[in-house]
Amino acid sequence: MTAKIKNNDERNQYEKLPNQQELEKELGDYLSKKYGNRIKILSPVMLPKGDVDDIDEGREFENKKTVTDFDMLPEQLEAHLDTFVIKQNDAKAVLATKICTHFNRVNYLNRLSRKKKYSGVGTIKNNVLMIGPTGVGKTYMIKLLAQKLGVPMVKGDATKFSETGYVGGDVEDLVRDLVYEAGENIELAENGIIYIDEIDKIASSGNFIGHDVSRTGIQRALLKPMEETEVDLKVAHDPISQIQAIEQFRRTGKKEKRVVNTKNILFIMSGAFGALTEIIKKRLQKQGIGFEADVSPAEIPWEIMKEVTAHDLVEFGFESEFIGRLPVIVVFDELTRDDLADILKNPNNPVIVSKRQDFRAYGIDIKFEDEALERIADIAVKMKTGARSLVSAVEKVLIPFEKHLPSTDIKQLLVTPELVDDPKGELAKLKQDYNDPERLARFERMRKKELENIAEF
Template structure:
């Protein structure tokens, strides 16, 4: 049994504290540690979590082999089967975040073979590389943040007190190389520095130059299926025209953030960023291909139209999954060791409906189970960001105190299971529709109920949801 839990903790972390910049440490987690961390966000689905944990550990093992053997070991790609809302995407996303790996999710239905309107299959590798560059750039910017803040503070003081900066070493005051400073500049400058650090200058305004992109601002119309070529052409033209600077008046606190950003960009070595990002994408990138069952071709006894298009997408995916070189604006990226995780409900299809070559590139298959009332109850109670906590906090901003009784949460869980079973099974997402329906009256009247306390119990839930539970046709549209 499982659920899709985000940004919460179903159980406390059992891992020792790690340096967030230590990429090696985050990728050397044991399978047991990985599963333990995933248990904090996704309840159940033990088999799926064990499978992805082993896949990630195998990457760590591979990097410790002799290079001659290392390149021969291909990742074991995975197919996850199960209905929507049971945690397929969340497992992959949390795994990538845990291991600090570039992660990109794409729907297989966005791709088409040549001749049909859609996206180029290789575009997902370019998107993954873009994510990898931004990920590494953020890490490198964090390393120089202190230095960037110091520079930004000095530049901010220059804006507040023009000409107050002490002369550079080697320049003698009174000579042509060093303009005469104002009376006692250091003292005045340090006073302003103290006022700034105390937050007393935040609302003052200053003028500073900010970079704006020069050159033509018109949109480039790309050929359908070749949008990435249009994006690359746009980037190329942007590099041809130099950046312009525009004078802008802003508050001191906003100017400080802009200056930090500008100084960080100067301090970060983009060549190093691209090299690290490329290596990380190639060695630890994860591409999550959702709705892969939608491009299955049934019995594959020939066909035309949509059947031909779906099989064409599979054959376009094949070389990328097998391993090829994709040209991106950051250089050539090899896909040989990128981990591909495919997912789909597989209600009307099965993995064997994929073309045989693609089946062979996804040797691991795991089925995720449906959610039950017990799982829904855990979703409502265990995470720090459970829906009950979210709604209590939202209504609390109006001065309305809302308390959920335990029997009310169990009733909501039972309703979610019942509606999923009798209408359309959308997994944990059903809880959001039920909670919104349950609290719609309170949400509307909350501004007029400040200072009041409302306790939501089982009877309250039954009365609020009575109409949609009794009328199945109505529940199909509302819940």
């Protein structure tokens, strides 16, 4: 009797199992919620997007040239940056030179290795450390460089690292993200850029207990990837890499170890390093260079940062081995009120370009007078967040117009000094007398001047 009940229970258990279609639907719903659109369910297996022969969806780099086609010169790359980035002349020159040299050297050494004339052992990479306050264009410049070079780039935040790794994995996950950005093109990923921001937050304060131990551990975990190591794309905590391995085995019948060599991956780190000024000041005072002892760190001019040495960074809390793998140090300039105004006047600046797009989405053509941009810079400089404050300042002035004008027949908006000073008052005047001849004439003059400015750039 007991055996019969047991057999019935087993039969009922199997009858409740979902069929293949139901199982695929449940798996598909679960994976879509957890991982977005990066994977698909294709019967009889699950495949990541970009790893299927008949799926032509993928990342933008899949069909691009490889780094072996790179032939740009430092002055050409610097000229490209000049059209987008205001000030930062030293930073632009150093970054354009060292990044150009890095990729040209990669090509040169690849040619030598094909001829068996060079092993590549002992090569020193031009990894970069960028120092500068918030909102001076550090991230923007690296994105411009990666886009111009045609190489994949990933950005990580050092504050999200832990001693065990990056967002639950390890520091090598950034390399795996680079492969994804390269459209699963490993060769292209091996010549990409990894950018890590807020790097000053993982410096030890010299108190080697608690959290500082983790900070030191993060620095050490970055050492091998920054120099040269092989990163296995298959990891236990990443279901996507596991699915890729299963599909590879299904197609070929072989277990293939997919790895990424970091020898040619350029690492760029950045941070504000505010407390570093005090360390530099003390060193310069010992050397007899004139900084008064009673000057507080907040009063020290940012120019003192350009005196930074590797020893200062070690005293700041970095391991000497870590700093040794960042041979290129770039210090960005603080942005003044005039610099902010020049950024707004640059036809390529994303702040004004984005705002034009916002209004054009409603069929409204917007122009900015130079004096109005100067007034916006006056508002932004008080916020003390560099170029980031420009977005807030522009929004503060234009939100009333962005709200009300789409509901009217007004299709032209001229941003004047009067409008910046009194947005609500000027909005009322505009709605009352949109066809004011003086306003229309000013708009037409600004339209012609804008075309002239674009032609100059």
